[in-house]
Amino acid sequence: MLMTFMVDGEYIPERSMEAFKNGRFNKATLINGITKNEGNFFAGLPETLTGKPMDREGYMANLDWLVGLLGDRPGLKEAIMAEYPPEQYNSYGEAFAPLITDAWMASSMQRINDVLYDQIPVYAYVFADETAPSYLVTSFPQKASHTYELPYIFPGFNGSSIQSTALNPEQQKLANQMVQVWARAGEINKQSEWSIYDPKKQNYMTFTLPNSYMSENEFNEAHHTAFWNKVNSEYQAK
Template sequence: MTTPPETDAVRGTLEVGVTGGMVRGVERRGLRHWRGIPFAAPPVGALRFRAPRPVVPWSGMREAAQFGPVSMQSRNGNFIGVSRTTPMSEDCLTINVIRAASGASALPVMVFVHGGAYSVGSSAEHPRNGETLVREGDVVYVSFNYRLGALGYLDFTRFSTPERPLESNLGLRDQVQALEWVRDNIAAFGGDPSNVTLFGESAGGNAVTTLMATPAAHGLFARAIAQSPPPNAIYLPEMTSVWAGEYIEILTEAIDTDGVESTSDDIAGQVLADADAGELVEAAVTLTLRTPDAHPGTIVLSPVIDGDFLPERPLDAFKEGRAAAVPLIIGTNDREGSLFTGRLDILATTPKRIRAIFASTKKKARKAIKAEYPGLPEKRPAADFGGDYAFWYPTVKVAERHARYQPVHFYRFDIAPRLVRLAGFDATHGLELFAVFDRMNGWFGRTMTALGGRRAFLAAGKRMRAHWLAFARDGSVDEAAWPRYDERRRLTLVIDQADRVEADPRGSRRRAWQAFVPHV
């Protein structure tokens, strides 16, 4: 979306020295903002499909009043992209900071990783994100861009050569680079680099659980919050190599390659280097639309277990205690899958996709899981099946495994305004962002509550932010209101009109999934 003009900006002595040079922010509504600060070299030219490099220094004062260009993405793909007026560029690796205008120092830091299926979104998508957290909790809020789509989340290493090296997990590497920037620079903004809480939603939640299993990220954050992650959307090179081949075929069919065979691995690196960034984006959209039926149950734009930067499945790292030794808040929404309809539907929700997933399980396990979704594969139970397969059940596995080693608090977000329920979405994927970021005063937030439920939703959001902020401040959680999660009691905070704690909610469904997907 386009950032609205902010005419009440006050330019003062908001000059800060960071890696690369000096930046000057602005003060707005009692908060200090710095936007569009480079945290890595532009990943363009010879650095396309390469790990991020150090910031290129600049001379003089760099104005940091506006967001930087967003990562390259489709404006009309299967997911909602940015508006037609939002600047996009491969040169997108920038970071933003918000803090209160007070002179306090050593403040807690909250670093947010935006979602968008690793194909769309940006740190500027909702320009006022983080402001309420800063006002209510006196924290330093950080957001950043990272490479998306084919430029960040397809694994082209099968086409790498000594002359034209291609590296893996580029978006993930960008995230680590951003966290290193926070470690090295946040004290200059009044933040405490030893007190960083990493949080994210959807793909950003996947980023959190993946970063917890990424050795290079260990020590860069003190605690983590994963909202609605698909933690198992991480794939072996055998799968990502297939997708890379399919992508090259799509790309070479769409552009002029001077008659070179599209199946030739020898020219793939050259094609990737020469293609226009927009062509790379559109080929990724085509691949994303094909994959749910070609490879049911998978999400094509995802990290790869490359054995190096990401050495193992995050779920295995959590199981063996090799994940980052930090406390974790994690959870999902009541009906994650109800949002994924039409072109958004990348989940295992159609009869064909469900059959493909059932084909690899035993009859007894299939029968047990079907009993948990009466009417499957009708639309509503299919949406719940697909959402649970991608989000809820693997999130439960992360929680129970990490709880063996570190404090874990598990939640389920149930509250939804009446209009959202009447539309059939209920507490769907992404709805909790309106609570965490206090977005209900925007036109969409007000529309959602046109038929009632506004007061209750606002109150739930305030309670949720209080939990998040207390956790970010010092790792504390009100154990009386929200006990720790463990494999025995599985105590879960259900966020609703009145919050409650339930022991092993949907326990019978959890046990059915345990038998259905024993490899998770």
């Protein structure tokens, strides 16, 4: 996993994934998910701060950073660019964004769900409202980016920006649904169609407009999880 705690042997005695695999964690209902376009935030933040869109030099520098986190193995950069050809995107910012979404967020969440599903009730979700209010100023759409679900849960959240994140009536309906179902996590099956996660189905509640729905067998392909799981396993074996 790219995002983890520092194992100090006292407060954090082991890596979180090892604790999950060995059942050494507090057993409780888990709601675990991502926003559909997590990486748009991280690709867009430098542009908001500098006013300059990411260029090819910036894209390659960010790709080098990501490859470094993954062990800087020969051929990895080329493999990533082949999996996500930058020329298929409208800009370098948009080309880098899905790398963060999938490598940093989606594949990690998927592995956690797959490890925990038979130990505790796991409910998986994707926040996919691409009309969500944006508080970054970028040359490419932010869509359902990192933290953009927060105004739906915490009214007025705007990432300390001056941008308004007021919800329109349709977005507010979605917000009400999300708050209601998350506030009663232990009773999800009694009040909605949100089913317990099954890795064979890849069943995710997709919170979106005009209507939320349960998706099946879509997540892995959409987020290239087979590719990133292979990369991750090779990194751990190194």
